[in-house]
Amino acid sequence: MHELSIASAVVDSVLEYLDAHEVKKVMTVRLAVGELSHVEAEQLRFCYMAITQETAMENSTLEIESVPAIVECPRCSYRGRPKYWADAISAAPIPTLECPTCGGAVEPVEGNDCAIKTVRFVA
Amino acid sequence: MIQTIEASPDEIYDIELEHSLLEANAKLAKENRSLLDLHGISAIDVMGAIGSGKTTLIGQLVGRLKDRLGVAVLNGDATTSTDADLIAGQNVPVVQIATVNGCHLDANLVGKALRKIDLSNLKLILIENIGNLICPAEFPLGSKARVVVVSVTEGQYMVRKHPHMFLGADLVVVNKVDLAAAMEVSVEELAADVHKLKPGLKVIPTSCKTGVGLDELTAALVAR
Numbered sequence: 001m002h003e004l005s006i007a008s009a010v011v012d013s014v015l016e017y018l019d020a021h022e023v024k025k026v027m028t029v030r031l032a033v034g035e036l037s038h039v040e041a042e043q044l045r046f047c048y049m050a051i052t053q054e055t056a057m058e059n060s061t062l063e064i065e066s067v068p069a070i071v072e073c074p075r076c077s078y079r080g081r082p083k084y085w086a087d088a089i090s091a092a093p094i095p096t097l098e099c100p101t102c103g104g105a106v107e108p109v110e111g112n113d114c115a116i117k118t119v120r121f122v123a
Numbered sequence: 124m125i126q127t128i129e130a131s132p133d134e135i136y137d138i139e140l141e142h143s144l145l146e147a148n149a150k151l152a153k154e155n156r157s158l159l160d161l162h163g164i165s166a167i168d169v170m171g172a173i174g175s176g177k178t179t180l181i182g183q184l185v186g187r188l189k190d191r192l193g194v195a196v197l198n199g200d201a202t203t204s205t206d207a208d209l210i211a212g213q214n215v216p217v218v219q220i221a222t223v224n225g226c227h228l229d230a231n232l233v234g235k236a237l238r239k240i241d242l243s244n245l246k247l248i249l250i251e252n253i254g255n256l257i258c259p260a261e262f263p264l265g266s267k268a269r270v271v272v273v274s275v276t277e278g279q280y281m282v283r284k285h286p287h288m289f290l291g292a293d294l295v296v297v298n299k300v301d302l303a304a305a306m307e308v309s310v311e312e313l314a315a316d317v318h319k320l321k322p323g324l325k326v327i328p329t330s331c332k333t334g335v336g337l338d339e340l341t342a343a344l345v346a347r
Contacts, residue, residue, distance in 0.1 A: 002227055002258035009144040017140065027135065037145075038261045038287045085319055088283040097290055097321045105322045108290075114261075116142045123136055 006039055006114060007047035011057060014119055018056055021123070026060040028120040034111035035069040035095060069095050069111030076102040079109075148262050151230035155265025158237060159248070165347050166248040168228075168264050170288065171272030172281070173254030176298040178206040179331045180272060180340075181249050185213050187341045193245040197236045199228040199253045206251065216240045227258040230265055247344070256285040268293040268347045275299050275308040282316035289320045294327070294343060301330040 014029060029048075033039050041064045048062045071082045076099060083100040084093035099106045143149075159166050171177050181196060188194045195216040198207040207219035218236040220228060233250060250266060252259045256273075263269075271292040273281045276299055282289055289295065295317050303310050314326040327343065329336035 002261055005225075005227075005229070005262075006144055009147065013140065013142050013144070017138070031144075036287070036290070038257060085283070085286070088286075089280060090283065090286075094283065094286045094320070095290075096286070096319060098319065099322075103322060105324075114144045116140045116144065118137050118139050120135060120137045122134070 002038070003040055003043040004047045004051075007044055007051055010048065010062075010116060011051055011055065013116055014057060015055060017119065018121070023056060024122045026057040026119060026121045028061045028063060028118075029057070030063040030065065030117045030119075032065050032067050032113070032115050032117045034067045034113050036108050036111045037114045039114050065117065067111050067113070070109050071097065071099075071106035072109050073099040073102060073104055073106045075099065075104040078102070078106065082106065082108075145261065148230045151234055152263040152265040155230055155234050155237060156267075158234075158242070159265060159267075162242040162245065164242060164245050164248055165268075165344075166250055166264070166266040167344055167347065168250045168252055168259075168266035168269045169272060170252040170256070170259045170269060170292075171254065171274075171296075171298075172256045172277055175254070175272045175274045175277065176331060177251050177254070177272050178209060180296065180298060180329065181251055182210055182213065183331050183337050184249060184341055184344065185210060185215055187337065188247065188345070189213060189215050192247060192345075194247045194249065195240055195245050197228075197233060197248060197250045199232075199251055201225070201253060216245075222253055226253060226255050227262050228252050228264055229262045233264045256281070256288050260288045260291050268344070270294045270296060270344075272296045272298050273313065275303045275306045275310065275313070278306075279308050279312060280316075282313055282320070286320050289317055289324070292321070292324060293347075294325050296336075296340060297326060297328045299330060299332075300328045300335060301332045 072079045078101045082095040083098050086093045196210045199220045204219045207217050211217040218239045327340050
């Protein structure tokens with residue numbers, strides 16, 4: 001349940017901003033969650049709902065936008081979407097760090113982070 | 124950077140925060156790394172499921188290394204100090220990091236633990252993360268390498284079930300290989316799964332019972 005750590009970081013960051021400004025109520029917080037980050041959206045929503053109670057963020061909506069992974073290959077200079085492992089036993093194809101063109105190891109360059117994009121509030 | 128847009132008076136405002144949620148931990152991890160570099164210490168983050176054999180492996184590594192170089196252990200455990208006690212029996216500095224209900228170590232806790240030990244004579248710090256094959260992946264600690272321990276007793280599909288953990292690993296240990304036949308688990312297939320996720324990632328099969336692979340693992344970690 002590291003989603004609780006992430007949700008706490010969201011709430012701390014937003015409340016810190018609110019303290020410095022005259023904000024009455026937060027309506028929406030929009031997050032950008034990278035495909036390669038390990039954040040489960042439903043658990044994050046649940047944690048967010050639980051810990052925003054009795055704050056200016058209570059009943060606000062958490063919108064989660066997914067950021068696709070982009071990888072780069074140091075060997076063949078491929079840049080683009082990762083190769084997926086389709087026939088693993090998971091519910092969805094697994095992004096891998098195998099270069100789709102040369103089979104070497106790629107480096108992730110996008111889709112690793114988890115960030116607050118925007119906050120909508122009433123002042 | 125904070126920009127205010129769509130500002131109609133006493134109404135609804137949108138602000139762009141562009142604030143990374145992983146940055147606070149990443150920043151502390153960098154501070155830990157600077158402190159370790161300053162003392163010429165390599166820290167190794169040892170991650171793996173509960174019961175994968177992290178503590179026993181660390182105990183074996185400490186036994187092989189303590190007369191050659193200064194080694195210390197940071198022992199993450201949710202509640203007990205049993206693992207830390209076991210390592211402390213070898214007379215090396217040990218700090219137990221009790222996360223209480225936390226499912227992973229973070230850079231802040233590791234930073235606090237580093238301030239508890241005398242770093243001046245150390246060369247290697249082994250950090251035992253909380254037994255968990257999901258959550259620790261998101262929280263770098265400032266280590267030089269991240270080692271994932273998976274054991275054959277966890278079954279054939281442990282790698283593909285927890286792909287994220289392996290994408291961020293620098294070294295994978297397949298432990299308890301002495302039990303592979305009894306478990307009907309193929310060590311080669313586990314290694315093949317690792318390489319499907321990350322080509323070229325070093326995989327070392329080990330057994331703390333027979334001692335196989337332990338010298339190779341010791342050498343691989345010292346080389347870091």
